[in-house]
Amino acid sequence: MRKLSVKPARFKYHSFLFLFLYHINLACADNDSMPGNIAGHQVAFDSSFLNLTADTSVDLSRFSYSAGALPGTYKVNVYVNNQFLGSENIEFKSGLNQEVYPCLSFNLIKSIPFDHNQLPSDFFESEQKGSCFFIQKKLTDTQVKYDSNDQVLHIDVPQLYMSHIPQGMISPSLWDNGIPALLLGYNINGYHSESHGHNFDSLFGNLTAGLNIGGWYFRHNGSYTKTNSNSGRYDSINTYLQRDLAEIKTRLLLGQSNTTGELFDTLPYNGIQFATNDEMLPDSLQGYAPEIRGIANSNARVVVRQGNQVLYETTVSPGEFLINDLYPTGYGGNLEVTIYEADGSEQRFVVPYAVLTQLLRPGSSRYTLTVGELWEDTLSDKPAFSQLTYQRGLTNALTGYVGGQFNPHYYAVQIGTALGTPAGAFSVDITQSRTDLGDLGYNGVDNLLSGKILRGQSYQIRYSKVFSETKSNISLAGYRFSTDSYMSFTTAMQAREILKNGFSSDYLSRAKNRVTLTYGQGLPEGWGQLYMSGTIQNYWHKDGTDEQYQVGYNNTYNRWTWGISASRTLSSESKQQTNYLLSVSMPLGRDYQIHMPQLTSALVHDSNGRTSEQVTISGIVGDESQYSYAGTFANANQGAGFTGTLSGNYRSAISSFSASLSENKDYSSASAGMSGTVIAHSGGVTLTSYTSNTFALVEAKGAEGAKVSSYPGVKIDFNGYALVPYLNPYKMNEVSIDPKEISDNIELMSSTQKVAPYSGAVVKMNYGTKKGIPILINGTYNGHTLPFGANVLDSQDDVVGVVGQGGQVYARVKNEKGNLMVSWGNTLSSKCTIRYQLMPRMSGQSGIQTFNSICE
Known part of the structure; x- marks a missing residue:
């Protein structure tokens, strides 16, 4: 053929x-x-x-x-x-x-x-x-x-x-579930600080291990934390087995994971779950994790927790920071953020993690079915439960939803509706709970609820609307009221635990009222953008309220971007702090520069009287943007003095490396980290500097050094493989190889392919290569140049080229010498043979050999 x-x-x-x-x-x-x-x-x-x-x-x-x-x-x-x-x-x-x-x-x-x-x-x-x-x-x-x-x-x-x-x-017939593979993603960060003669060292490692066989994907996520005050601890975040059922757009999970949190709060569980997967739908018919913003006063560690599990840890430079790459863990459940400053001080705040209104297209539906045990560290027992939720788009403007949670000592049933109107999108629901506290504890405790059955309700209304006429955006507004006898499933199990230990469940605070608002207001052209957000929550059997407010303004003038913001946090323990921030950033250089440094300055003041000024210069360098750097210089009052911080990152073909140094008259700190992924497959072991859930394994034997895709550092390695990260599951992804760095002795059979992977798959894309030495022959026949357009065939009768202008023949040959046949008709007189013999060359030498020859 x-x-x-x-x-x-x-x-x-x-x-x-x-x-x-x-x-x-x-x-x-x-x-x-x-x-x-x-x-x-x-x-x-x-x-x-x-x-x-x-x-x-x-x-x-x-x-x-x-x-x-x-x-x-x-x-x-x-x-x-x-x-x-x-x-x-x-x-x-x-x-x-x-x-x-x-x-x-x-x-x-x-x-x-x-x-x-x-x-x-x-x-x-x-x-x-x-x-x-x-x-x-x-x-x-x-x-x-x-x-x-x-x-x-x-x-x-x-x-x-x-x-x-x-x-x-x-x-779905085009979806590719990939090849058998072993995966190990890692993110390791080490931190050291010295302050007033005291040393602090910590080591954090986040690991994601996986095994893919057919359409089954095994995953384990865990984190290791060690400081000089403890011997080290490894926490298992979750371990599960996943399989997608394409025919019914459903995902099956076996093991430790989290409920989706669409109607009830997210629950960590160990069991089995069936849930519809909107990722399998095209974009025209269809997760979420909140951005985390904060201000660090030094080269600090930032740790993000949900419950007692560490979800994220990183090192940030002084000034405002943004974390926008959290892996989703559900649609509900607050995130606790802790900033560990280099001088030993700490900042803590909570980021609400909630869901928008749940309108669905008419005729479409979502469901989840979970059966398992509650995986909660605060409980000595692992209570069994089952949860069922169902949402259905009834009309173009109306969606109904129901759900239930069930346990031998507890149940909760929710019913609600979401309505889309010209005035905005609303959702209203009511949840009825029943908690059987049983015959627990003893009667010597005041206000003991032992033996009682508590029935309560929780009412919730949410609203969102974009007012295009006024450039206003209420992305989320909600109010929730829960009666004194209402308990969520987790709270009910904690109440039973408290009673079993002989205490009164009245000591367990429960949410009473919660109000949230996120609002943005666009101003006339050239006047910028206003935004504000707030959360207020109080509790049964607990005095005080938790309050968070933020208001800000952003604008751009020429190439300058500037903003001003104020935030206030008030806890139920009456601890209050207010922060003010003025920031300005601008590029340093001309618009035509490829890598332009960025200058960012900030003025920060808080209600404790602390004021600091910060200037940061950052940028990216390298032919493939593989290097990044930042230098921050800060000065603060109250004896803090001057602080200098330098940080850098290098993304190689096999791993990403980072380091930072910070110096102050009272302390110094340093950190170093690395991240990446290792995948073992039938062709060997391939490394990449990226961490991703879905990969393409590109095979192009002999094409070492060729750039793949558009991600910096992704190249064909010595073994003929490369890993392309961040594929969009269930969507067509185009993966291309740039042949410019390939040896002249290697020819790609194709340079672009497309693939639609399952989520979590490692799909193999084979780009065939042909090895041979390129030659360019200036051929003549009977004293004339060879006929333009004539076919050129090798000894296997395969077409390897066509005669070009001036009688030039381009071909790729495998042997040091041989014959090429030139044909421009069906008769013997319209065919001739070129004999060639390659010149000796040094080892590793490449390039096109050019010579003259007579076609006989």
């Missing part, structure tokens, strides 16, 4: 020749004779335009019916009505008059999403397995066109015969 292999970035002789002749033909043709579709229309070419000698002619009839393809098998991307169908190996055959046409298989035709009620009754009749399916003869006005430059086959079918496909829909 013939295959035509052409290295990307080198011209394709057959395509070039076709386009050259085609434009010559158009130059001589009347406008009315211009073909609307090259494939399927005969085009006549006049060989006199090639300036051939009188005794030489070239048969150009093979270019009269096709878009430049020669007979052979090509891997092409197939599009139907501009929608991607898949990558297929298509055989191109030569028919009457030497026209070349794609042979469409029966299986390929069956994969097209036809409306079978509109197809002719004999559409699939009289077709034999293995034969070519001529769809143009079955459906009138259907066109099949091949673009050899982009290796794309277009099939255009009248819309009458097609079923409706949502935009961006990728058929």
Whole structure:
């Protein structure tokens, strides 16, 4: 079977020749004779335009019916009505008059999403397995066109015969569950500080281990923390086995994970869960983790916890910081953020983690079913529970939802509705709970609720609206009231634990009222943006309230960006702090510079009387943006003095490295870290500096050093592999190889492929390579240059090129010497043979060898 292999970035002789002749033909043709579709229309070419000698002619009839393809098998991307169908190996055959046409298989035709009620009754009749399916003869006005430059086959079918496909829909039959692989993602950070003669050392490591076999994905997430005051502790965040059920858009989870938190608060559990997965839907029909903002006064550690589990830890420079890469852990449950300053002081605040209103499209639904044990560190027992939620889009504006949580000593039932109106989107729900406290504890405790059954309600209303006329945005406003007898499942289990230990459950505070608001206001052009947010919550059996407020203003002038903000935190223990921030940033350099440093300055003042000024210069350098740096210089009152901090990051092909140093008259600190992923597969072990959930394993043997995709540092390694991170699951991802760094002795069979992976998969993408030495021959025949457009074949009768202008032959040969046949007709007199012998070369030497030869 013939295959035509052409290295990307080198011209394709057959395509070039076709386009050259085609434009010559158009130059001589009347406008009315211009073909609307090259494939399927005969085009006549006049060989006199090639300036051939009188005794030489070239048969150009093979270019009269096709878009430049020669007979052979090509891997092409197939599009139907501009929608991607898949990558297929298509055989191109030569028919009457030497026209070349794609042979469409029966299986390929069956994969097209036809409306079978509109197809002719004999559409699939009289077709034999293995034969070519001529769809143009079955459906009138259907066109099949091949673009050899982009290796794309277009099939255009009248819309009458097609079923409706949502935009961006990728058929589940095209989803790839990947190859067997072992994965290990790591993020390691070490920290050291010295203050007033005291040393502090810590080591933090976050690990994500996985095993993929078929469509089953095993994952384990854990963190290790060690300081000089303890011997080290490893916490298991979750361990689970996952499988996606594509037919019903559902994910199955077995093991430790979290409930989705769509109707009830997120619960960590150990058990089994079935839940619909919106990721499997196209973008036109469809998680969330909040951004965390704060202000550090020094080179500090920032730790994010949910409950007693550490979700995230990093080192930040002095000034304002932003954490926006938290892995989602559900839709509910507050995040506790702790800033450990280098001088030993701490800052703490809570980031609400809530969900917006749950409107669904009409006819669509979501459900979750969870059965397991509550995995809560504060409980000595692991109480069993089951949870069921269901949401249904009833109309275009109305969604209903119900849910329930069940335990032998507890149940809660929720019913609610979400409504979309011109005035905004609302959701209203009510939850009824029943808690059986049983015969626990003893009667010697005042206000003991032992033996009582508590029934209570929780009412909630939420609202969101974008007012485009006034550029206003209320992204979330909510109010929740819970009666004294209402308990969530976690609170109920904690109450039983308290009673069992002989205390009164009245000592357990429970939420009473909670109000949240996030509001943004755009001002007239050039005047910037206002924003504000706030949260207020009080409790049963606990005095005081927890309050958080923030208000700010941002604007841009020329290349300057500046903002001012104020935030206040008031805890139920009457601890209050107010922070004020003024920040200005600007680029240092010209607009045409590729890597432009950024200058950021900030003035910070808090209610404790502390004021600090900070200036930071940061930037990215390197041909592949592999280096980043930052220098921060700060000065503060109250004896803090001057602080200098330097930090840098280097992203190599195998890992990402970071380091920082900070110095003050009272303390000094340093940190170092590294992160990346290691994947073991059948071809060996491949490393990358990126941490991701879904990877493409690119195989291109011999293409060492070639850049892959658009991520810095992703290159083909010595073993012929590269890892491309951050693939969008269930969506088509295009992965390309740049051949510029490849040795001249290696030729890529293709440079671009597409794949739609399952979430968590490691999909293998094989880019075939051909090894050989490129040669460029200036050939003559009977004293004349070789005929332009003649085929060039090797000893295996494979087409390896076409004679170009000036009789030049470009070919790739495997042997040190051999023969190439040049053919420009069907007779013996229209064929000749070029003998070649390569020149000796030094080890590792590459490049095109050029020489003259006579074709005999």
